[in-house]
Amino acid sequence: MQSNIQVIRIEPSKGWVSVQLQELWAYRELLYFLIWRDVMVRYKQTALGAAWAIIQPLFTMLVFSLFFGRLAKIPSDGIPYPIFTYAALVPWTFFSQGLSLASNSLVGSANLIKKVYFPRLCVPIAAVTSGLIDFAIAFTMLIAMMLYYGIFPGVKVMWLPVMLLLTLITSLGVSLWLSALNVHFRDVRHIIPFLTQLWLFATPIAYPSSLLSEPWRTFYSINPMVGVVEGFRWALLGAETAPGPMVMVSFLAAIAILVSGLFYFRRLEKTFADVV
Amino acid sequence: MGDIAIRVEEIGKRYRLGKAEKYKTLRDTLASAFTAPFLKVGRLLRGEAANDTTQDEQIWALREVSFEVRQGEVIGVIGGNGAGKSTLLKILSRITEPTTGFAEIHGRVGSLLEVGTGFHQELTGRENIYLNGAILGMTKKEIDRKFDEIVAFSEVEKFIDTPVKHYSSGMYLRLAFAVAAHLEPEILIVDEVLAVGDAGFQQKCLGKMGAVAKEGRTVLFVSHNMGAITQLCGRAVQLEKGRLTRSGSAGEVVAAYLSSVAGTELKSSWSDESSKPNSSEVQFKSARLLSVDEQPLSITNFNESVLVEIAYEVKIPIRNLSVTCLLYDSMSRLVFESMDTDMSEWNGRVREPDVYRATTKIPPSLLRPGRYQLTFAAFIEGVKVIARLDRVLAFDVSGVGYTLQPKRDGIVSPVLDWTVCRFSEHERMV
């Protein structure tokens, strides 16, 4: 036997517990396999496979362009309306899909949770991150549209990873809250379609946030998806003014959601195996 | 040798009952989708327990359990159904937390509470080996290294790139066990997973377990197979209603256990007042299994039928009440569900308050030899479940009278009437 045997102490925990990121790191390979499984299964099950990732934002874009762009003549900061709304729909679809997949992920993995030990955080994290493939596919469509409209982003595109990070933080934060809540209140998944619907219209996807005048516009970015959407548009489509303060506010809000989500999740985690 | 591998000190585990309400109807769910979130959020904010407080019964699945396991020791855990064995293993595997006490684990733990955890139907055998291996705690490198060995052990080489949804249950099991058998932790925790599969495969698995034990690893092993316990384990502990009641050499503990439970280990009747689910509408009175000559039964032969009898009291007039009986096999697969209103004139009628007794017969030559458990539930069709008795009865089907060739798959093994005739003869007859 080895001399450096690790000793684990198992005892009841009380109240708030630490997030234990180092343990999550130790289980990164399992996390990778769970993401891989989600991706494999998604593409094996649907006949349309990859096309599905484009169809959803594309059709929403068509509908929005027709009703909001053509008929209601909603302004779009001087950018052609279809690409104005599609650039927002790409991160939005990632967010809303992540939400619906992740919120049911723990209940869906009940079998695993009751029979194996691993940091439960892996489950919603895998559900959210597996959506990145769909995101990438939808993004290629966005590039095609940019070529079509002759829009070239310039050096600002360097900020794109930052915006993507903001999207990830937001999705993950909200997903952690919802997935943990859903274990105890199975009704949560019924309010998710409703929640995403409301959130969609509370985010400047069909309209520009420039409809609001300043302090309000920045204040509005407490909804982190506002920063995401305006950030994507700015980095890719070249809206004139940098949405710096908005993105900052959104980042702060997103981090607050993520950190509180992590702690809330960890607090409920010990009950998952008994209740799920 | 000599060093402690597992130390369990005054461990207790309390479960809330009435929480796991699996039978939720759509109507209930929809109705509560509008009202419940607000009520619950209110409760949550006030810091009260999140679940419905109406059925807040609690049980201690484990109570003040203490023992030690030395490194390299193979220790068996025995006890009847609901004794708390699985709960103990779950705590030691860190799947659930104890309510009281603590445990110390010295070394890397691998636990096997079920074979095939995380297997995905859509993925191929190869993909599932990697997924399941990772879930059981193996690294990708480790799986790469053992891959060929795992495939060979599973005997499914030819189908390794076929999605497992096309596997027979036997192949599925062999593959799942093959992955598990190649776990190499310092401490191995195994629940009753060897009770499945055909006899030949079980023997192979026990052989593998024995090999693991000989390599000097610590093993904690739950089984109903007393032969396996005495054969593999040096020491054993016995749990009874959550308490550790015996501990000593495997031979002694098994002998004492067998003589204490002689004949009563498998429940064939239930009428325990304390565990009765309380409902103001329907109350279960008793449930029994009888042989054809009306004797209480806990073991039956393959070619004999089993009578199921359930008595329940209806307290207020109810329309559309049914009592359903669910039979599970040793792998917790649902074999069938049958309702007392399937045939009778009671279907759709109002039940006036009274005590009802429903009996039925499970036909002979249907259930494969093995262990079965029965669950009963009283419900109103499409509306709600009123009362539920989870796995209250259990019985064994012995191999006596089983004349089919042994190797076959499927949940049941009915003896069907086959007619085979030669085509040429058939032609001549027409």
Ligand SMILES: Nc1ncnc2c1ncn2[C@@H]1O[C@H](COP(=O)(O)OP(=O)(O)O)[C@@H](O)[C@H]1O
């Ligand atoms: N998640 C749970 N919620 C409520 N009760 C549970 C839960 N898991 C197990 N129990 C109860 O705890 C007791 C011990 O169960 P278990 O450890 O599975 O027994 P065994 O494995 O010895 O058959 C049983 O009475 C069972 O009903």
Ligand SMILES: [Mg+2]
């Ligand atoms: Mg058990």
